[in-house]
Amino acid sequence: MDVSFRTKGRDILRGVSLEINAGEVHALIGTNGTGKSTLACLIMGCQGFRPDTGEILLAGEPIAALTISERARRGIAMAWQEPVRFEGVSVRQYLALGKGTPPQRALEMVGLPPSLYLERMVDKALSGGERKRIELASLLTLQPKLVILDEPDSGIDMLSTQGIIDVIGVFRNHGAAVLLITHREEIARIADRASQVCGGRIVCTGDPRNVATHYKQRVCTVCNGQECRHV
């Protein structure tokens, strides 16, 4: 609620208010550098990301004082845009960090055959797309209440895009709230609602098709293109 964040002398977020309900997918769209990933990091509680003003609430409770681990245990989970690699950690071990969906089932749900992937390492030998799908599988094992997906579709081949959409549907069906950051309209359209971010502000919220149309009209009601250079 009314979250602002400033770093290195620059305002990244300015009074952002966003509410996501249980079982709702909320897409966040906007040009690069407008603050979408920063908002994700603020919600997850990454190092160096604490709101200067405003509050972040989970089920009505403020979480600003909680560490990442504590937020995770309360049900917040996040898939970063470029998931890191872990040398010497097998997919089976990585997926066993969660206590919910079994690793084998989670891999099946993201379209990766368990027999081929469970004993592989979560290291550089995985392609970017494989690593992303394993990260989604790991979120499935956590059975979170709030899922933050930062561009889950980037680096994913066209044929696998439907698999990503299916996984998002699983989160929704399990009653999780999903914050979906994406640059692809076909992904944004599966959301229940969408918001457009520009210059650190939310400039438009509503039906995903309308928000996408507003975005593509290259109209920015806040900065008139001065900051987002989108006009």
Add this chain to the structure above:
Amino acid sequence: MSELGPLLDALEKTGEDRAILADPAIAHLVVAGNRILSSRDVPGLDTAIETLPDGVGVQVTIAEGTILEHPIHLCFGLVHRGRQRIRMDVRLKRNASAHIIAHCLFPEPVAIQHLMSAEVAIEDGASLHYSETHFHGSHGEIEVVPKARVRVGRGGLYQADFTLTTGRVGRLDIDTGVQAQENAVVELTARVFGHQTDDIKIREQVDLIGANARGLIKTRIALEDDAKAEVIGITEGRAAGARGHVDCLELIKDRAVARAVPIVNVSHPLAKVTHEAAIGSVDQRQMETLMAHGLTPEEAVDVIVMGVLK
């Protein structure tokens, strides 16, 4: 024979099953100090053992074309104090293949020196996988000095893994030199976890002297408290098509100090040798990713460090 029990207890702490010593199909040698506690040969393997004043000399010869189905298990160790000198002479004849698993077991070292010098000859087309795993107790009063000179013939393979991740390291001084002939492949991997005042020195050199020879030196070190480590990885590419890589990763915390010196020398225009070295604390993004799975910072560090040392 009273030393056998503690050594086998330590063997099981490395993850090995002591039942391997009772299996007639598996060759083994168990030495405490300079006392041979148990040994067995298998067909195709010829072992000669010489007792030294402070250790043993072991000659292992694998006949031409012999492919040993099971690994040869070597257990060396001392329970409390003293010096153990191991002189190894390993020869794999043409097209032979073997896996040697050496367990160096020092369950309660008070004042121990473990000196190992090995001469290894891998003839054309032969392959040797040598794994050495140490189990040290928690005292740290131990000095381990393994030295090896290895020659790999044409089309031969030498893979060596050194692991010391359980207990205190003490003072470790590894010195390995390998010469690889045409089409030979060499992979050296060392994994060490240093604690308290442990002092680790690793010097490994691969000379790619034959055409299309390939070499990889991979070192993974984790340090905590006041431990220190210096890793020198040297690869020389001296022939056409030779390919080498030196890969060193050292994770440090507390007051630990790490140093990595990758050296690549290339003296043939068609050879190529690359290197990468990274020293630092645990990666913040890795930490955050694991913590976002509900792990505490301490649990996250454990997962990352043990993964690197795996």
